[in-house]
Amino acid sequence: MAADCLFCKIAAGEIPAETVKQADEWVAFRDINPQAPTHILIIPREHIPTLNDMGPDGAGLLGRLLLAAKEIAADEGIADSGYRAVLNCNPGAGQSVFHIHVHLLGGRAMGWPPG
Numbered sequence: 001m002a003a004d005c006l007f008c009k010i011a012a013g014e015i016p017a018e019t020v021k022q023a024d025e026w027v028a029f030r031d032i033n034p035q036a037p038t039h040i041l042i043i044p045r046e047h048i049p050t051l052n053d054m055g056p057d058g059a060g061l062l063g064r065l066l067l068a069a070k071e072i073a074a075d076e077g078i079a080d081s082g083y084r085a086v087l088n089c090n091p092g093a094g095q096s097v098f099h100i101h102v103h104l105l106g107g108r109a110m111g112w113p114p115g
């Protein structure tokens with residue numbers, strides 16, 4: 001756990017969040033400022049600041065985060081209508097919390113390219 005990391009504190013239960021699902025390695029909770037009817041963040045319990053900090057040994061964890069997004073999309077009823085699972089890396093891509101997280105967004109039509 002990293003001191004002063006918001007998402008480490010959420011994973012540890014020190015800061016409340018609307019958790020929707022969790023496992024040994026990850027926690028999923030609703031985004032406080034949702035950008036779609038369903039907007040859930042899936043975070044590893046381990047503190048990893050950005051995707052750039054992951055090496056080849058992170059492949060399994062990254063895969064399981066994406067599979068968690070798939071499972072939660074089904075739970076939320078957006079698997080068939082469509083959803084987006086995105087990971088912002090560094091400020092130029094919009095990352096504001098430096099503990100990696102997959103955004104699961106769905107429940108509305110989405111444009112491409114993203115802004």
Ligand code: AMP
Pocket residue numbers: 006017030031032033034041088094095096097098
């Ligand atoms: P990013 O900009 O990709 O780093 O995403 C960070 C996300 O965390 C944003 O969508 C925020 O709305 C969300 N967020 C920030 N603080 C909280 C919080 N306390 N609980 C839930 N979501 C949060």
